[in-house]
């Protein structure tokens with residue numbers, strides 16, 4: 001097939017998904033909703049364009065949609081979800097396989113894969129959220145009707161496919177078991193693939209999809225998200241670090257076995273270390289006291305500074321574990337813990353935090369494989385100052401990275417495969433900045449800057465502060481027409497969410513205890529509930545529009561829609577109004593607002 005033909009086809013797919021009633025002019029960046037281009041392999045010389053079929057998303061407000069199975073005695077979530085997908089999409093039971101499910105305090109979520117000839121599709125999925133009464137609250141699907149489906153018996157052996165994946169990506173297969181899955185391509189054919197995890201020495205970690213009939217790498221899932229930043233001129237400013245000694249900061253309800261199980265920075269939720277994963281930093285006493293005083297005049301690598309950095313990163317990751325747990329990122333919602341205390345989900349996946357990792361500089365990254373394999377955080381040194389600075393000592397950098405784990409796990413039911421398109425990957429960056437923003441706000445939601453310590457510049461590492469002011473931060477939905485890089489796209493989403501947070505706090509007030517008490521209706525509490533709730537119900541590879549709809553539906557699920565108009569007004573102020581489509585701004589409010 002010629003490349004121009006291929007382009008046309010993918011354009012049509014993107015148009016069909018993005019627009020229903022309004023004929024909007026075509027914008028090339030719409031491809032971001034369904035594709036991602038990555039450079040991989042030796043010298044990053046291979047350009048691989050991955051395809052993720054568009055997702056439809058329907059939400060049913062506070063009423064919910066009645067479904068025959070909902071009324072039966074002994075509502076069974078997985079059966080009800082499978083039955084709903086079948087009737088809704090007009091497919092048989094042989095086309096549907098439950099991947100995972102979990103129940104939160106406000107929604108019952110099931111994640112489904114399309115199946116054909118007994119083989120599941122890796123990129124055609126659906127998810128159903130029932131409300132607590134058992135009515136359907138929302139439904140999303142990227143199921144496909146392929147023009148052709150490859151034969152189910154591979155003609156390329158797994159051994160040969162592994163060789164191809166290793167050669168193409170210049171890395172080594174790890175010991176994660178390979179799978180055989182269908183993959184739908186942009187030309188609407190379904191091919192059979194061996195799915196093989198490949199890593200290299202500098203931290204690449206992907207799933208390679210190798211055509212099991214053609215022996216060729218056709219797609220990847222990239223588990224790693226990195227920080228990357230814009231270099232700005234360095235100004236001299238002394239950052240006040242404000243270290244404090246905290247006594248027993250762990251929450252016994254969310255971390256029943258505490259943060260540390262011995263007297264090192266190693267516990268059920270995380271392990272923080274330099275170079276060797278086998279131990280963390282030892283406390284200075286058997287009672288577990290981790291007080292290391294950082295000396296900013298000395299290199300970050302001297303032992304007191306290194307230890308201070310390890311302890312700080314460990315503290316931030318455990319704090320986020322406990323806070324996000326209270327808001328719903330629990331064992332059954334695919335979180336990171338070694339022991340799950342019999343509360344569901346897969347264990348043995350605490351976050352590994354490599355501090356002052358030697359693989360990089362001026363950056364940080366987080367790899368999110370599927371539930372049951374540890375999330376991997378790598379923090380690097382920053383060499384823009386003398387002495388160098390340590391990313392582990394800037395809480396917003398650690399928070400940003402850790403939040404990649406939350407969004408990648410909760411979207412799509414724990415597969416780690418559902419923030420892969422350019423637009424969804426961009427929102428992943430945005431959520432990460434937003435979590436850091438939320439964690440550091442102290443009341444009235446002022447402008448927020450991220451990463452100012454590591455680069456020693458009050459402007460931080462993003463192009464604009466997140467702000468209520470469109471002068472301070474002019475980004476809005478239409479900015480997506482010209483942005484192509486995930487962090488740049490993330491700034492638009494984070495600025496939108498900053499305004500949503502500000503609107504909720506204006507309308508509902510502020511809680512000083514939102515990090516430990518998630519009850520009540522203060523704006524910052526509501527915001528974090530909607531942030532976490534929406535992740536579970538939004539589609540795999542969401543767009544700005546479907547992620548917005550998921551947040552508004554989350555409000556229907558949890559607060560009976562009490563904040564519906566506040567939310568719509570905030571989204572509309574950034575161009576994501578009721579009729580927004582195709583990266584064109586719209587400020588329309590729905591009826592009733």
Ligand SMILES: *[C@@H]1O[C@H](CO)[C@@H](O)[C@H](O)[C@H]1NC(C)=O
Nearest residue numbers: 039040041170200201202204
């Ligand atoms: C590992 O892979 C990444 C991404 O393709 C590449 O940038 C890096 O240079 C590779 N490292 C090695 C040691 O090959």
Ligand SMILES: *[C@@H]1O[C@H](CO)[C@@H](O)[C@H](O)[C@H]1NC(C)=O
Nearest residue numbers: 041042043044170171200201
């Ligand atoms: C390919 O991988 C090998 C082994 O990891 C590494 O030494 C080499 O630098 C890589 N080549 C390129 C061009 O990335």
Ligand SMILES: *[C@@H]1O[C@H](CO)[C@@H](O)[C@H](O)[C@H]1NC(C)=O
Nearest residue numbers: 476478572573574575585587
């Ligand atoms: C986008 O929307 C904002 C706010 O509604 C507006 O001020 C701005 O002019 C719009 N930009 C474009 C390119 O439409």
Ligand SMILES: [Ca+2]
Nearest residue numbers: 334335346372
């Ligand atoms: Ca887990």
Ligand SMILES: [Ca+2]
Nearest residue numbers: 396450451452
């Ligand atoms: Ca900061």
Ligand SMILES: [Zn+2]
Nearest residue numbers: 225226227429
């Ligand atoms: Zn990031």
